[in-house]
Amino acid sequence: MPVKKDIEEARRRQILDAAEKVFVKRGIDKARMDDIVQESGLSKGALYWYFKSKDAIVSALVGHVLISEMREAEALVHADGSATERLKLFIEYAVWEYKRFEKVLPLAYEFVAHAARSKVVRETVILYFNRYKDILAQVIQQGIDSGEFQPRDPDTVAMSIISMYEGMAMLWFIEPNLVDWDRMGAEPIDIMLGGLSVEKR
Amino acid sequence: MPVKKDIEEARRRQILDAAEKVFVKRGIDKARMDDIVQESGLSKGALYWYFKSKDAIVSALVGHVLISEMREAEALVHADGSATERLKLFIEYAVWEYKRFEKVLPLAYEFVAHAARSKVVRETVILYFNRYKDILAQVIQQGIDSGEFQPRDPDTVAMSIISMYEGMAMLWFIEPNLVDWDRMGAEPIDIMLGGLSVEKR
Amino acid sequence: MPVKKDIEEARRRQILDAAEKVFVKRGIDKARMDDIVQESGLSKGALYWYFKSKDAIVSALVGHVLISEMREAEALVHADGSATERLKLFIEYAVWEYKRFEKVLPLAYEFVAHAARSKVVRETVILYFNRYKDILAQVIQQGIDSGEFQPRDPDTVAMSIISMYEGMAMLWFIEPNLVDWDRMGAEPIDIMLGGLSVEKR
Amino acid sequence: MPVKKDIEEARRRQILDAAEKVFVKRGIDKARMDDIVQESGLSKGALYWYFKSKDAIVSALVGHVLISEMREAEALVHADGSATERLKLFIEYAVWEYKRFEKVLPLAYEFVAHAARSKVVRETVILYFNRYKDILAQVIQQGIDSGEFQPRDPDTVAMSIISMYEGMAMLWFIEPNLVDWDRMGAEPIDIMLGGLSVEKR
DNA sequence: TATGAATGAGTCTTCATTCAT
DNA sequence: CATGAATGAAGACTCATTCAT
Numbered sequence: 001m002p003v004k005k006d007i008e009e010a011r012r013r014q015i016l017d018a019a020e021k022v023f024v025k026r027g028i029d030k031a032r033m034d035d036i037v038q039e040s041g042l043s044k045g046a047l048y049w050y051f052k053s054k055d056a057i058v059s060a061l062v063g064h065v066l067i068s069e070m071r072e073a074e075a076l077v078h079a080d081g082s083a084t085e086r087l088k089l090f091i092e093y094a095v096w097e098y099k100r101f102e103k104v105l106p107l108a109y110e111f112v113a114h115a116a117r118s119k120v121v122r123e124t125v126i127l128y129f130n131r132y133k134d135i136l137a138q139v140i141q142q143g144i145d146s147g148e149f150q151p152r153d154p155d156t157v158a159m160s161i162i163s164m165y166e167g168m169a170m171l172w173f174i175e176p177n178l179v180d181w182d183r184m185g186a187e188p189i190d191i192m193l194g195g196l197s198v199e200k201r
Numbered sequence: 202m203p204v205k206k207d208i209e210e211a212r213r214r215q216i217l218d219a220a221e222k223v224f225v226k227r228g229i230d231k232a233r234m235d236d237i238v239q240e241s242g243l244s245k246g247a248l249y250w251y252f253k254s255k256d257a258i259v260s261a262l263v264g265h266v267l268i269s270e271m272r273e274a275e276a277l278v279h280a281d282g283s284a285t286e287r288l289k290l291f292i293e294y295a296v297w298e299y300k301r302f303e304k305v306l307p308l309a310y311e312f313v314a315h316a317a318r319s320k321v322v323r324e325t326v327i328l329y330f331n332r333y334k335d336i337l338a339q340v341i342q343q344g345i346d347s348g349e350f351q352p353r354d355p356d357t358v359a360m361s362i363i364s365m366y367e368g369m370a371m372l373w374f375i376e377p378n379l380v381d382w383d384r385m386g387a388e389p390i391d392i393m394l395g396g397l398s399v400e401k402r
Numbered sequence: 403m404p405v406k407k408d409i410e411e412a413r414r415r416q417i418l419d420a421a422e423k424v425f426v427k428r429g430i431d432k433a434r435m436d437d438i439v440q441e442s443g444l445s446k447g448a449l450y451w452y453f454k455s456k457d458a459i460v461s462a463l464v465g466h467v468l469i470s471e472m473r474e475a476e477a478l479v480h481a482d483g484s485a486t487e488r489l490k491l492f493i494e495y496a497v498w499e500y501k502r503f504e505k506v507l508p509l510a511y512e513f514v515a516h517a518a519r520s521k522v523v524r525e526t527v528i529l530y531f532n533r534y535k536d537i538l539a540q541v542i543q544q545g546i547d548s549g550e551f552q553p554r555d556p557d558t559v560a561m562s563i564i565s566m567y568e569g570m571a572m573l574w575f576i577e578p579n580l581v582d583w584d585r586m587g588a589e590p591i592d593i594m595l596g597g598l599s600v601e602k603r
Numbered sequence: 604m605p606v607k608k609d610i611e612e613a614r615r616r617q618i619l620d621a622a623e624k625v626f627v628k629r630g631i632d633k634a635r636m637d638d639i640v641q642e643s644g645l646s647k648g649a650l651y652w653y654f655k656s657k658d659a660i661v662s663a664l665v666g667h668v669l670i671s672e673m674r675e676a677e678a679l680v681h682a683d684g685s686a687t688e689r690l691k692l693f694i695e696y697a698v699w700e701y702k703r704f705e706k707v708l709p710l711a712y713e714f715v716a717h718a719a720r721s722k723v724v725r726e727t728v729i730l731y732f733n734r735y736k737d738i739l740a741q742v743i744q745q746g747i748d749s750g751e752f753q754p755r756d757p758d759t760v761a762m763s764i765i766s767m768y769e770g771m772a773m774l775w776f777i778e779p780n781l782v783d784w785d786r787m788g789a790e791p792i793d794i795m796l797g798g799l800s801v802e803k804r
Numbered sequence: 805t806a807t808g809a810a811t812g813a814g815t816c817t818t819c820a821t822t823c824a825t
Numbered sequence: 826c827a828t829g830a831a832t833g834a835a836g837a838c839t840c841a842t843t844c845a846t
Binding site: 434435446447455456516543 | 835837838839840842
Binding site for chain 2: 828830831832833834
């Protein structure tokens, strides 16, 4: 009877979608279960049927939000072209992703804050960043192997790039005017890659 | 009668110090006024005598935490040495600052999340980053003027560096193992400066 | 499903009855929600489920108390007998009502004071007095039409009578000894009707 | 050293005047001592120096407000003219007084409500109405003695008239449109006096 | 499964009163 | 006499969670 499973899955998504909207609008702590009830169109009892608590919804949502688009990113590792080209492509994609997530970004930083206090949430977030780092590190390793890049620790370089764009997203979220994505999308990674390259620029 | 002013200032600090501890321990939203009362050793009424509301404490604290050490940073702009040297010094200082703020970092990310919903908090945070950016941009401009650096937009470069270290701090806060400050402190800025330099490395 | 409606209505009454008792005992401002909770036997949450705030309870109660017996009064307009007889009957009824409301009278004057500051309460109170006035004015008009009374403005006369008995109730509430209802019930209206009559007394 | 006494008296008045304004604006229960502090221009400590508590201020104010103009009224008892004329004069004066007290009326009804719960306040209010009644009763007795009025109980008649105008003031306070003083000032007493007169109208 | 009425511990905030200076 | 900082009990309201139907 997969129908039952389907309904169950649909309900869960319905709740998480509603929760996402509400959390973004009011912040996780300020959000009330009743808000989610209203937004989801379900009943209070239904929420508690599918999720044990508000915290359970938060935890489920972290995975839902952070992990969802990782697969597409992974594809880039195996794409054609030089490491430099592919890293630029990757950043281009990531920036596009950030823009797409604009509405959800407040949530991301609440997750980060939550991570300090919830083991489950923290582990999900860490998992996400590790995957992200691994993807980048692979490409960088390929660049080193091919003689394109100086021999640096791939993880350190990967984390530098991730940090830069995560930080950028954070600043952009605080004040959009601080970050001009058209400029910030390309120039920083250019400089980085320039600094990484074995060639004279 | 500066004594009165002094007492007033002392009380405010007393309250903010207590609030900081409590906010770090429990998170801003979960923190109760009573926690701050207990931690501060003052009475409920005293808190409300000096601060109109919990929110006012949060706002005041943002300034207190973010701005406090900015002056030392500003000094570096006028220090001796090449732009490269001074930027490295700056980062070194910033990293040391991050380490020092370790206990308060969770707060920083709650501030970020709060910034989305509180005009006052947002403006304080923006002010902080703009000052931070201006300091860096000045040094970079000096480097460009002296022929040390390629002619890039100083603001963009400054924001890239800030983003990188802010992002790093965020990742480190989530999972200390993700960031090895000994490595991450020096290497990323090395790469960046390499990419910025007009010389062959 | 009228059962649900019935329960809802029953709960509201339960709350209003409790609130009435508490307000009489302690005064509206001094009354605590917890008093009403205890008196009603319901929970705090239940009160707030049915009424948005303490003020909402006050407002609802004004209507409940003031309007409740108006219908019986209205019947007198269409009763048999001369206008004089019916007015006397009306007063007799009203006085009996006052006595019956003895316990609630303090409330009435708090309502009056409240009326100065709450639009909702004021409108309910005004509505009540207007209905009251209309009833009396109708009977007086009938008396004028039948040649029983001098041609006076019915509204003015009606308000005079209402004022007299409202004022009396107020004085009686302040100090029962000031008002001897056996005397004050009959004599004032006698004088009034005498002054109104076209006949020599 | 009457200066000291004078200052003391001045301070008391200063406080009562401020309290009156505040009570009218916010209601007795909602009024804060701090409001009175601000309005009076004195300090918190000063208020408590001159009055033991907020309640003491209320009590003192009742007398201050209700009794203040009674003397002028008393003069009318010994004026020239028929009882009818003097009663009309009295009402005219009273109506003018009401208008003058417009700003303070809300207070009056809070006093009434307070009277239910404070012995001191109640006694002051009773005293006021008794004096008021005595004045009227004297004039009415004079009218009876002179053969102008039917022989009725002067107290009952006096209370009827007082009730009427007190009630009118109350209704007017609730909703000014309910009471047209130009009409209500003269007509009701006319009817009353007509009903009281031994003459055919 | 689903509903939504009911619960009550928990929270912020207010404000009359006190008292050291 | 006067000040105003400090107190803390009290009170309105919220909201995650439960459970009878």
